[in-house]
Amino acid sequence: xxxxxxxxxxxxxxxxxxxxxxxxxxxxxxxxxxxxxxxxxxxxxxxxxxxxxxxxxxxxxxxxxxxxxxxxxxxxxxxxxxxxxxxxxxx
Amino acid sequence: xxxxxxxxxxxxxxxxxxxxxxxxxxxxxxxxxxxxxxxxxxxxxxxxxxxxxxxxxxxxxxxxxxxxxxxxxxxxxxxxxxxxxx
Numbered sequence: 487x488x489x490x491x492x493x494x495x496x497x498x499x500x501x502x503x504x505x506x507x508x509x510x511x512x513x514x515x516x517x518x519x520x521x522x523x524x525x526x527x528x529x530x531x532x533x534x535x536x537x538x539x540x541x542x543x544x545x546x547x548x549x550x551x552x553x554x555x556x557x558x559x560x561x562x563x564x565x566x567x568x569x570x571x572x573x574x575x576x577x
Numbered sequence: 578x579x580x581x582x583x584x585x586x587x588x589x590x591x592x593x594x595x596x597x598x599x600x601x602x603x604x605x606x607x608x609x610x611x612x613x614x615x616x617x618x619x620x621x622x623x624x625x626x627x628x629x630x631x632x633x634x635x636x637x638x639x640x641x642x643x644x645x646x647x648x649x650x651x652x653x654x655x656x657x658x659x660x661x662x663x
Contacts (some may be wrong), residue, residue, distance in 0.1 A: 493644045501652035507658040523612070534647075548579035549625070551586055558597035561616070567594045 494538035501531035518571075522564030529557040583627040590620035618641025618650030 488562035512520035536550050599615035600606070622643050630638035 490644065492639060493641075493648055497644065500648065500655050504651065504654050504658060505626045506654075507662060509608055511662070528650075537644075548582055551579075551582045554587045554623075555582055555589060558586065558593055558619075561593045562589060562596070565593070565600070 491538045494534045495509070498531045498534035498538070501527045501534060505531065517568075519564050519568045520562055522567070526560050526564075528559045529553055529560070580631050582629075582631060583623070583639050587620060587623035588614045590616055590623045590649050605659040607657065611661065614657075615654035618646055618653060622646035622650065626637055 508520045508524035508527065511517070512524055513559055525549045533554050536553075538552070540547055594613055594616035596610050597616055601609035601613050625639055625643045625646060629637070629643060633639070
């Protein structure tokens with residue numbers, strides 16, 4: 487159990503670091519895509535923390551995956567948004 | 578309900594990976610390559626999630642494999658961000 491919590495913690499830290507990188511890109515370029523990416527990785531970090539804190543048999547466990555699903559949908563929306571902006575810019 | 582969420586997680590992760598890798602092929606932007614690889618890893622992790630919790634009996638536990646797949650995805654992206662971001 488200790489190993490699992492530690493791995494979850496390490497994963498959360500890695501996601502947070504990724505989120506900070508994308509936050510920096512967003513501040514530099516003001517490109518919304520980076521903002522969405524940053525938000526997604528914050529969600530994934532929260533996800534890993536929640537996974538570390540909840541018991542394996544906790545019946546609320548699958549709600550963690552609803553958050554994860556939302557994070558992925560956010561990325562899909564971000565890519566769609568970016569493509570639309572690109573088409574709008576060139577056409 | 579839970580099964581549907583697991584399947585949707587896997588499908589959306591695959592979709593993210595495909596879209597990011599296609600964008601990488603078009604633009605050759607290294608950041609898109611690392612993001613695409615990260616989401617490919619997350620897709621593997623989410624497929625394993627479905628296999629572990631829905632298909633396999635409870636006596637077999639893939640938790641450690643799943644979390645290692647997720648952590649590897651995060652580390653791949655972090656590696657790309659540290660070395661290629663400028």
